[in-house]
Amino acid sequence: MQIIGDKALVYSEAVFIESNCSWFCDYDSSTIYKSTPEGLTEVVVEINNQIKNTRPYGAIVKYEDQLIISPLSAEKFFCVDIETKEVKTICLSGEYINKKLKSCSLFLLDELLFVVFINSPMVAVYNLRTHLCEYYTVPDSILKIIDYGLPYFCLYSKMDNNEIIIPLYSGKGVIIFNLFTRKFTHIEMKIDSSSISSAVKLDDERFVLTNRFENSVYINNGESTNKIILGNSIGYRNIWVDNGEIFLLREKYRDVFRLDIEEEKVIVCNAKCNLHNKNSPIISIAVDSDKIIEMAKNSLLHNDIEIEGNNTYLNMFIRCI
16 A cells, blocks of 8 residues: 555455445455454455465355454355454355355345355355254356356445345346245346446335446336447446445446436546445545554554655555545
C-alpha cells in the first residue's frame, strides 16, 4: 500500500457489512480487517502471511462471533474466532474438496451457510453448529440445457428473500435455488454471449445481467432479453441494488457506475461506494495515514514499513487502489 499525504486508499471485494461496522478481506493479502463508519480500521487476523496472490478470498460472512471466509486464489475455507483470533479450516467434505472448490458467494440463514461455487454446478449447505454439510447438485435435465463445461459455473450469485439467484456464466439464463425446498429452477434467457458474471432481480419478472468482458448489460422481462450497450468499458463483473439504484463494478478496474436503465447509460459514482452502502459488495475508502501506521505496527507485517521521502509504504499490508 502506498500512503500519500495523510490518506490511504483501502480496497476489498469480500465484504460483510453490519450496522456498526464492516468486516472485509484485503484484495492483495490474507489479512482480515474490521472498519467502522467513523473511519477506525483495525487488523482482525493475518490468516497466512505467506500468501501473496491477488485476492486470496472470495467472500466473507459473520456468524455469532465467527467470520467464515471462502477461497478464491487461496485453497481452503476458513473460520476465524473474532475474540481469540484463532483460525480454523472448514472442511466441507474431505480435505481434497477444499483445494478444488472456489466461491464468491456465501449466504447465511440462521445457522446454515449456503455456498454457491464458481467451478462446480452445486450448492453446499453447511450447518455451523453441527458442522454437517449437504450438497445439492443441479439436475441433469438442467445441465443439458445450460452447456456447463465452460471455465465457470457462476461467478457472483445473490440472495433474494428465500432464494439464491445464480446467473449462468454460459449465458443460458439464471438458476433459482430455493433455500427451503432445496430445489433448482432454470429460467432460460436468449443471451448472445457467455461470460455472464452477475445478476439482480428488479421485480417479479425483470432481471439485469452483466457481461464480464463486454460493455453491455442484459435486461430480461420474462419473455424477451434486451441488450444495452454502455460506452467503451471493458465489461462489468458485479451488480447490486442499493436504495432503488443499480450499481455496476467494472472488470479489471475498481470503478463503480450507476446504471440508468431508462436512459440506457451509466454514470461514474465512486463516491457512493463506502461503508454506509449496506448492499455494496466492495469497500473503497480513504483511511487516515496515522491510523494505517498504527494498524501496521500491531499486525504481523509490521516489519514491512518503509519510508521514502514524504511517502510511507506498507509492503504486503494493503495495496493502494
